[in-house]
Amino acid sequence: MIRRSDGWVTNIFQGADGEPADPTGAPADYAVRAAAAVGADYAGVDLIEDEDGRFLVLEVNSMPAWKGLQTATGVDVAAALAGDLAQKLARPDAA
Numbered sequence: 001m002i003r004r005s006d007g008w009v010t011n012i013f014q015g016a017d018g019e020p021a022d023p024t025g026a027p028a029d030y031a032v033r034a035a036a037a038v039g040a041d042y043a044g045v046d047l048i049e050d051e052d053g054r055f056l057v058l059e060v061n062s063m064p065a066w067k068g069l070q071t072a073t074g075v076d077v078a079a080a081l082a083g084d085l086a087q088k089l090a091r092p093d094a095a
Contacts, residue, residue, distance in 0.1 A: 001035030021071045027055050038040045042081060055081075060061050 005016035012018055016049065031045035034057045044064025047055045066077040 001069050003068070007081050012065070012071075018072030030057055038062075041084075049068045 001018045002021045003012060003018050004018045005014075010016040023076040027047055030047060034045045035041075035043040038060050040060065040062060044061035045059070046058040049055055069075065070077055075082055
């Protein structure tokens, strides 16, 4: 999700707007790698783009809020996480 606001605060609960982001490419790769670096199966990763167009990781949130993401993307985050967990538990090597 991309968060935008008229000011520097881009928190959804403080008035920013969320919109879907492309789930591929460099930003997605950085987010996946940042979550893996801290051992998270699920995380909210905040990225920022510098003046040269490079993405930088600001933070990895272990307890990201879902409401803004669900609103922006239409994805039922709880169902997606439950489905992922069910798949992992169904694998023979998960025990």
